[in-house]
Structure formats: structure tokens, C-alpha cells
Amino acid sequence: MGASSSTESNLMASLQRNLSKIVVAPSFAASLFFVYGFIIWTAWMAFSKSRMMPVYDWAGLRQYERLWQMERWHVAIENLLIFGGLFIVICLVLGCLLAVLLDQRIRAEGVLRTVFLYPMALSFIVTGTVWKWILNPGLGLEKMMHDLGWASFKFDWLVNSDFAIYTVVIAAVWQASGFVMAMFLAALRGVDQDIIRAAYMDGASLPRIYFGIIIPSIRPVFLSAIVVLAHLAVKSFDLVIALTGGGPGYSSDLPATFMYTMAFQRNQLGVSAASAMMMLATVMAIIVPYLYSELRGGKKNG
Amino acid sequence: MKLSKSILAASVGIAALASASLAHAEPTAEVLHWWTSGGEAKAVAALKKDFEEHGGKWQDSPVAGGAGDAAMTVLRSRVLSGDAPSAVQLKGPAIQEWAEQGALANLDDVAKKENWDEVIPKRIQDIMKYEGDYVAVPVNIHRVNWIWSNPELLAKVGAKEGPKTWEEFNALAEKLKAAGITPLAHGGQPWQDATIFETVVLGMGGPEFFQKALVDLDEDALKSDTMKKVFDEMRTIRGYVDPDFPGRDWNLATAMVMNGKAAMQIMGDWAKGEFLAAGKVPGKDFLCSATPADNGNGFLFNTDSFAMFKVDGEDKVEGQKLLAELIVGKKFQKTFNLLKGSIPARTGVSLDDFDECAKKSAADMEADQKTGGFLPSMAHGMALPGHLSGAIVDVVTAHFNSDMSSDEAVSRLTEAVELAKD
Numbered sequence: 001m002g003a004s005s006s007t008e009s010n011l012m013a014s015l016q017r018n019l020s021k022i023v024v025a026p027s028f029a030a031s032l033f034f035v036y037g038f039i040i041w042t043a044w045m046a047f048s049k050s051r052m053m054p055v056y057d058w059a060g061l062r063q064y065e066r067l068w069q070m071e072r073w074h075v076a077i078e079n080l081l082i083f084g085g086l087f088i089v090i091c092l093v094l095g096c097l098l099a100v101l102l103d104q105r106i107r108a109e110g111v112l113r114t115v116f117l118y119p120m121a122l123s124f125i126v127t128g129t130v131w132k133w134i135l136n137p138g139l140g141l142e143k144m145m146h147d148l149g150w151a152s153f154k155f156d157w158l159v160n161s162d163f164a165i166y167t168v169v170i171a172a173v174w175q176a177s178g179f180v181m182a183m184f185l186a187a188l189r190g191v192d193q194d195i196i197r198a199a200y201m202d203g204a205s206l207p208r209i210y211f212g213i214i215i216p217s218i219r220p221v222f223l224s225a226i227v228v229l230a231h232l233a234v235k236s237f238d239l240v241i242a243l244t245g246g247g248p249g250y251s252s253d254l255p256a257t258f259m260y261t262m263a264f265q266r267n268q269l270g271v272s273a274a275s276a277m278m279m280l281a282t283v284m285a286i287i288v289p290y291l292y293s294e295l296r297g298g299k300k301n302g
Numbered sequence: 303m304k305l306s307k308s309i310l311a312a313s314v315g316i317a318a319l320a321s322a323s324l325a326h327a328e329p330t331a332e333v334l335h336w337w338t339s340g341g342e343a344k345a346v347a348a349l350k351k352d353f354e355e356h357g358g359k360w361q362d363s364p365v366a367g368g369a370g371d372a373a374m375t376v377l378r379s380r381v382l383s384g385d386a387p388s389a390v391q392l393k394g395p396a397i398q399e400w401a402e403q404g405a406l407a408n409l410d411d412v413a414k415k416e417n418w419d420e421v422i423p424k425r426i427q428d429i430m431k432y433e434g435d436y437v438a439v440p441v442n443i444h445r446v447n448w449i450w451s452n453p454e455l456l457a458k459v460g461a462k463e464g465p466k467t468w469e470e471f472n473a474l475a476e477k478l479k480a481a482g483i484t485p486l487a488h489g490g491q492p493w494q495d496a497t498i499f500e501t502v503v504l505g506m507g508g509p510e511f512f513q514k515a516l517v518d519l520d521e522d523a524l525k526s527d528t529m530k531k532v533f534d535e536m537r538t539i540r541g542y543v544d545p546d547f548p549g550r551d552w553n554l555a556t557a558m559v560m561n562g563k564a565a566m567q568i569m570g571d572w573a574k575g576e577f578l579a580a581g582k583v584p585g586k587d588f589l590c591s592a593t594p595a596d597n598g599n600g601f602l603f604n605t606d607s608f609a610m611f612k613v614d615g616e617d618k619v620e621g622q623k624l625l626a627e628l629i630v631g632k633k634f635q636k637t638f639n640l641l642k643g644s645i646p647a648r649t650g651v652s653l654d655d656f657d658e659c660a661k662k663s664a665a666d667m668e669a670d671q672k673t674g675g676f677l678p679s680m681a682h683g684m685a686l687p688g689h690l691s692g693a694i695v696d697v698v699t700a701h702f703n704s705d706m707s708s709d710e711a712v713s714r715l716t717e718a719v720e721l722a723k724d
Binding site: 051052053054066069070071072132136137138139156158159161162164244245247248249250251261264265266267268 | 371374375378381382396399400403490491492495544545546547548549687688689692696697699700702703704714717718721724
């Protein structure tokens with residue numbers, strides 16, 4: 001009797017000790033399989049001769065060669081650079097500016113904060129569709145200006161293959177800058193007020209205080225914002241599909257839409273897998289230095 | 303007492319099972335398709351009804367969206383997991399690609415019984431066969447190279463019918479433009495750009511050139527002067543569409559012709575369905591004419607078909623055979639094509655109930671079959687497998703939506719095709 005109760009308590013104790021591990025295990029196993037397993041599988045596909053169905057014949061680097069010979073892939077990469085660069089920079093500048101302005105203890109701050117943050121609650125499909133209507137020359141902004149009597153007004157970026165990608169930037173910035181603002185606002189509120197007061201005492205102007213003290217002290221938030229925005233940019237797919245459909249032609253294609261087209265419309269699984277690996281490499285190039293600096297920074301502090 | 307009751311229950315259960323398995327011997331077919339809207343859905347319902355009247359059990363598996371992309375994704379996963387549907391809506395060379403994977407069933411028994419070799423046009427047979435065996439059945443023939451025009455707007459510049467040559471087309475378009483009318487309604491999606499492109503290739507180069515360039519992918523034809531002229535004409539046509547065309551759906555472009563906002567549209571005869579659905583009468587409210595032909599007529603076809611996948615079980619195999627027989631049968635071909643706006647994919651179907659445009663389509667098809675002008679459409683995936691036609695469509699749409707020169711377009715075309723081939 002006594003022996004069995006002691007095993008029972010042993011069991012309870014070990015259960016209590018390992019409860020967190022047991023609870024986490026299924027999701028750990030699932031992500032191991034569905035994320036890392038499929039990454040490995042995709043990497044393998046990129047080295048195979050797969051066309052319509054996955055086959056496992058070795059093709060070496062042929063799929064990557066073909067990928068980089070494709071004009072359309074170059075357009076997609078170029079668009080990613082334009083879109084990613086502008087999207088990140090504008091979002092940071094706009095988000096930071098909004099946060100600083102909201103930080104001035106103004107009235108109705110709560111309302112304004114909600115207004116700016118709200119776009120993030122919409123899906124990219126909705127954003128894309130709405131902006132498509134606004135930017136369509138025969139339907140939205142341009143027509144409205146013409147109807148108001150401004151006949152020479154011209155804004156046809158959506159239907160101009162040289163500028164279509166910039167309309168994607170507009171819509172994406174509209175959606176994400178409020179989120180960046182929220183991140184910055186939280187950081188600004190966390191800055192030590194004593195230092196700011198001390199700077200006031202020394203007669204520093206408000207811009208000086210921001211540029212000299214506050215913004216440098218929230219540097220880690222910049223880094224987090226850049227990481228979040230960069231991976232949003234690399235994986236953006238639905239926005240382009242809803243806004244331009246990759247068009248006119250394929251002039252606003254991004255790597256993600258390219259990959260989808262190759263895999264599901266062109267029966268080019270191999271090339272598609274190769275492009276997916278290139279996207280993964282891009283994200284890794286952003287994330288790994290970030291993680292490295294975070295981990296190293298953590299050690300330094302600890 | 304209790305025991306005997308449970309024995310009774312068990313025996314009833316066994317009997318029920320036995321009768322259920324007997325009942326399962328009826329022909330069964332699971333049909334995967336993406337005909338989920340309007341006339342298409344009605345057309346599928348007609349087939350279902352026919353199938354059930356012949357004692358079959360129909361399992362409907364519609365996958366909406368993405369013009370079949372979504373359905374193809376479902377199909378791929380089903381085949382990989384060893385649970386293929388009996389019949390799948392598949393088109394053109396995609397049938398061959400699936401057959402190469404060894405996934406398709408042989409229909410030669412039914413073909414012999416129903417005499418398909420006689421009643422189905424040769425060119426369509428080639429698409430339905432893999433290594434000489436039937437693996438798929440055609441349901442319709444759409445003609446792609448049509449011009450749909452608004453007679454009122456044409457009359458304003460003194461024209462009574464669609465243009466016969468591309469020169470006439472350009473002249474007519476200039477006149478319309480001068481009169482303040484948008485000459486061509488166009489939706490700027492890659493496949494629509496490609497639709498115009500292939501009709502220009504057919505019109506300017508003639509059927510033989512079309513065959514060489516867009517079916518055989520002959521390098522000399524692809525970089526010939528004729529091809530350059532085709533791209534020149536594409537640039538000219540670009541000047542005849544309204545500025546808001548990118549991304550527009552084809553049916554919205556059709557509506558522009560219907561409402562008098564544009565004079566013409568180059569589109570396959572599914573556009574006719576839009577006119578008819580709006581209560582318009584062919585010949586009176588709208589005109590149909592073949593696209594301009596400088597070098598002999600031609601007929602670009604787009605055929606929908608069902609491929610039969612390898613399935614296990616007597617009932618399923620029987621179901622496939624019955625389904626195939628019914629699809630090629632005269633009754634279904636007539637009801638279906640009346641609803642879909644296309645023409646039957648076999649001979650011997652009475653065309654009395656069809657409209658004027660369909661009758662013209664059937665007559666042209668017969669004439670063009672004799673002269674070799676009956677050709678598979680590239681833009682609609684009949685002539686080439688997806689990766690090859692995709693490479694061509696990319697170049698065509700990039701040229702149409704930019705300032706690319708014809709010379710550059712031609713050299714890119716040859717490069718893209720070479721790259722996609724290997």
C-alpha cells in the first residue's frame with residue numbers, strides 16, 4: 001500500500017516537472033514536421049526534375065539555372081527590391097513620425113491610435129480590392145477629379161506597367177504603418193522620463209531631444225520593426241493578387257506570386273521549389289543576423 | 303431471449319450489409335470539375351440527370367475558383383494519395399501529361415462500340431488519345447477566333463460587318479477612333495492578350511504558319527519576319543483599346559460591346575453566352591465574324607474534355623464507361639452545347655436549335671478541317687503543355703503592356719521557348 005502511494009506521488013511529481021514539455025511536445029512535433037520537414041522536402045524538390053508531379057530524379061542545379069534565366073524571375077526580384085525597400089523605409093518614417101506626434105499628449109489620442117492601427121485588422125485581400133477601386137483610372141480617384149472639373153488630373157499607376165508596383169507600395173504602407181506606429185509609441189512611452197527632463201533643464205529643443213536621446217534609445221524597436229516589415233514584404237502575395245493580379249502583364253509580379261504561378265499554373269514544380277528556396281534564403285539573410293545579434297546581446301546583458 | 307434478440311439484430315445487420323454491397327454494383331462515377339457558375343452548372347446538371355437515368359450513381363466534386371487551378375491542385379493531391387476521382391475535367395496536352403504518369407484509364411472498348419474514330423474530328427482525337435488509346439472524351443468545341451461587334455456603332459462609320467483582313471481592321475478602328483468610339487473592348491489579363499495574339503498570328507501568317515510557330519514551336523517561324531509583323535500589329539492594336547483595360551475580366555469587356563461603350567471584342571464564343579443571357583439576338587443586336595484572315599481562313603478550337611482516371615472496383619469502371627458513352631452521345635452533346643454556347647464535338651448532331659453564330663462555327667469548322675485550318679488554340683492550353691504556352695504568354699503580355707520593340711519581342715520569344723523546352 002505504502003509502496004504504491006509513493007510511486008503515485010513520484011508519478012505526479014514527474015508529471016508536474018515535465019508538464020510543460022508534454023503540453024508543448026505535440027506542437028513542437030507538428031512544427032518540426034510541417035515547417036522544417038517541408039523545407040527539406042522543398043529543398044529536395046529544387047534539385048529534382050519535377051514538372052507536374054513530384055519526381056525524385058536528381059537534376060543538380062539545373063532548376064536554379066533555369067530560374068535565373070527567366071526574365072519573369074528578374075522582374076519579380078526587381079519588384080521585391082523596389083517594393084521591400086520603399087515599403088520598409090516609408091513605413092518606418094511614417095510610423096515613427098505618427099508615434100512622435102501622438103506622443104505629444106494630445107487630446108483624443110486613443111481614437112487616433114485606433115484609427116491608425118485599424119487598417120492592420122483588415123486582410124490584405126480587402127486592402128487590395130479597395131485600393132484597386134480607388135486607383136482604377138476609370139472608376140476611382142482619377143474619375144472623381146475629372147468629375148469635379150480637374151480634367152488634366154492623371155493618376156494611372158495601376159494600369160501602367162512601369163508604376164504598378166508602386167501602387168502595391170501605397171496599399172501596403174497604408175496597411176502596415178499604423179502597426180509600426182503602435183510599436184514605436186509603446187517604445188517611446190518606455191523611455192526614461194528623467195533623462196528627458198534633464199535634457200529640458202539643459203535647454204535642449206524638442207527635435208534635439210528626439211534625435212539625440214529618444215530615437216537612439218529605442219534602437220531595438222527599429223530592428224524589430226524592420227524584421228517584421230521585411231518578412232511581410234518577402235511573403236506578400238494576397239495584396240498583389242487582389243490589387244494588380246501581377247499585372248499589367250507580369251510587371252508587378254513578386255517572388256511569391258511567381259512561385260504560385262509556376263507551381264499551380266505552369267506545372268513547373270522544380271523551378272517553383274527553386275524560387276521558394278531563394279525566398280527562404282532572403283528571409284534567412286534578414287533573420288539570422290537579427291537572431292545572432294539578439295542572442296549575443298542577451299549574453300552580454302546577462 | 304436476450305441472446306436470440308442479439309442474434310436477430312446481427313443477422314439483420316449482415317443482411318443489410320450484403321444488400322448494400324449488392325446495390326453498390328451500380329455504375330458509380332465521381333466527377334471532378336470547375337463548372338460551378340450559370341450555364342456551366344446547368345450543363346453539368348444535365349449530364350448528371352442523364353447519367354442517373356441510365357442507372358448510374360453520380361458523385362459531384364466541384365472545385366470552384368482559379369479557372370481550374372484549384373481543381374488541379376486537388377487532383378494532384380488525390381492522385382498522389384492513391385484516391386483518384388473517376389472523371390476529371392482536363393484539357394489539351396494536360397491529358398497527355400497525366401497519361402504519361404500512367405494515371406489514366408483506357409476507353410478503347412467504348413470507343414470501338416460507339417465508333418468514335420468516325421464521329422470525332424481527327425485533331426480532337428489526337429488530343430483525347432495517348433499512344434493510340436482513348437483516355438479522355440471531348441464535350442464541346444469553342445471557337446476562339448471570333449470578333450463580336452456592335453452593329454450600331456459599326457454603322458456610325460459605315461461598316462456593316464466585321465473586317466476581313468487586318469488592314470481592314472486597322473482602317474475600321476481608325477475610323478471608329480476618329481468618331482470618338484473605343485474600337486476594341488479588351489481585358490488586360492495575360493490570357494486575353496494571348497487570345498488576341500494568336501488570332502493575329504493565324505490571320506497574318508495563315509494556318510500553316512500558325513501550326514509551325516505555335517504548335518510545332520519551329521525556331522525559324524518564331525523568329526521570322528512574319529512574327530515581327532505580328533508584334534507590330536499587336537502594338538497597333540494596343541492603340542485601339544481604352545486606357546483602363548489592365549486586369550479587366552473578359553465578361554466586362556463583352557458588356558462594353560453590349561452597352562455601346564466599345565465597338566468590337568476579340569474573344570471566344572463563350573462571349574456569346576453573355577449576349578444571349580442579356581437577351582440579345584445574334585445578327586441584330588450583335589454580330590459575330592471570324593477574326594481577320596490575310597492568308598487563308600482558320601478555326602482555332604478550344605475543347606473541354608473529361609479524362610478518365612484509373613480506378614478500382616467493377617462499379618467504378620462501369621460508371622466510367624457509361625459516363626464516357628453518354629458524354630460523346632448525341633443527346634448530351636446537344637443539351638450541353640446549347641447551354642454552354644459552343645458546338646458539339648462530334649458529327650451527326652442536329653444543329654436546328656442552335657443560333658446563327660453556332661451554325662456558322664460548325665460550317666467553318668467543317669470547311670477548315672479539309673484545308674488544314676482547324677487548329678488548336680495556344681492561349682487556351684490546347685496546343686502546348688502549360689510550361690511552353692506559359693513562356694509564350696509571358697512574352698506576349700510583357701510586349702503588349704510595355705514599349706518593347708517587335709525585334710526584342712521576337713528574340714525574347716525564341717529564348718523563352720528554348721528555356722521552357724529543356
